[in-house]
Amino acid sequence: MLSIKNMSYSYGKKGFKIQDINIDFEGGYFTTLLGKNGAGKTTLLSLMYKLLLPKTGAVVLNGEEIGMKNLCDFKRDVAYVDDNGWCRESMTLNENVDFFSSLYDKFDKKEFDDYLNTFELDCDLNEKHFSELSKGEQMKYLIAFALARKPKYLIMDEPFTNLDPIVKTDLIEAIHREVTGRNMGVIMSTHLVEDVSDITDYIAIMEEGKIKLFGDRDTVMTDKNVMSLRELMVSDEIVDSVK
C-alpha cells in the first residue's frame, strides 16, 4: 500500500494549495487521477515521489513512513514517469541506460530490450540522444526503462498526452500486464476523460488541490457529480482545440 497522509502544500502565500489529502493506493491495481489542468495533479504526484517537500503530512509505503533514511529504497521500489525524462544529453540513449540502470538492483536489461521491441522503437540507441526522439519514442523509452526496473509502484504524470492512440494502447497493455502479472500498482494522472481506459480499477477526481471523489471506476463514472465534471472537461477540450 502506498499512502498519502494528511498532506498539505502551498506555493507562496496566496499561491496554489494542496489541502489535507489522505489517500491509499493498493498494489496490483491501476488508479487514474483525473482533474482539469491546474487541479494540482502534478504537485500531488511530485509530493508522492518526494520531489517536493510537503508543509505537513507524509508518504507511507507498506506501513513505513518515507524520510531521509529510507528514501533510496523507496526510489528503487517506486518509478516515476513524466514527459521530461531523466536522460543526460551528453550521453547516448544506451549510455544513459547503462549508467542509470546501475542505480536499480532489479533492473533487467533483457526485459528492457524486449519492451523496446514490443513498442517497436527502432532507432540506434548507440547513436541517438534523447532529444532526437519524437515525443512518442521518448515515452516508449521511458516506460520501457521504468518497467524493466520492476517497481512495486509506477507513478505517471500525463504520460499519454499528445501520443498517437496506437502507441498509447501498446504502452497501456504492457503496463497492464505488470499490474495483473506481478501486482504492480499504478497511479496515472490525466486531464482527459477519454484516457480513463478499461484497465482502470480506481478513479480519483482532483479539484482545486483536493481529492473530490475516489472509488472504483464504475462507481465514480456513474456518480451524478461526475457527469457535470465530465461536461466541464469536455467543453474545456473543445475550447482548447478551437484555440
Next chain:
Amino acid sequence: MNIKVLTKSGVPIYEQITEQIKNEIVSGNLKQGEPLPSIRSLAADLKISVITTKRAYEELEKEGLIYSVAGKGFYVDNPDMSYLEEKRTLGLEDELTKWIDSAKEAGLAKEDVISMISIIWGE
C-alpha cells in the same frame, strides 16, 4: 473458454462476462468442478480492469454458479439447471414482449409478424 467483451456496447463489461460464463455453464461447455481462469489472468486476456473481473466472478458466485477455494481460485458449481433454463426462457419472453410491443407500435398485424418470424426462423 472463449469470452469476448465489447467496451462500447453500453452493457457493463462485468455483465457481459457473467452472461457469457452463465451461457457456457447452461450449455454444458463448462462442467461442474472445472476451474475458471484466475481473476488476474482473465483481466489480462480481456484487457480490462481487475476490479471489473472480480465483480463478474462475485456476481456468479452470488448466483451459485461458481464457488471459490481460498488460495486456489474459482470453480464451476453444481447449479440448478432447471432453474437456469427457466430463467433463460423468462428472459426470452421479456425480450419478445418488448419486441412485440414495438411491432404493434409500428402498426404490424399479428399475421405479418408470424410470417416474418417463420421466414427468419427458416433461414
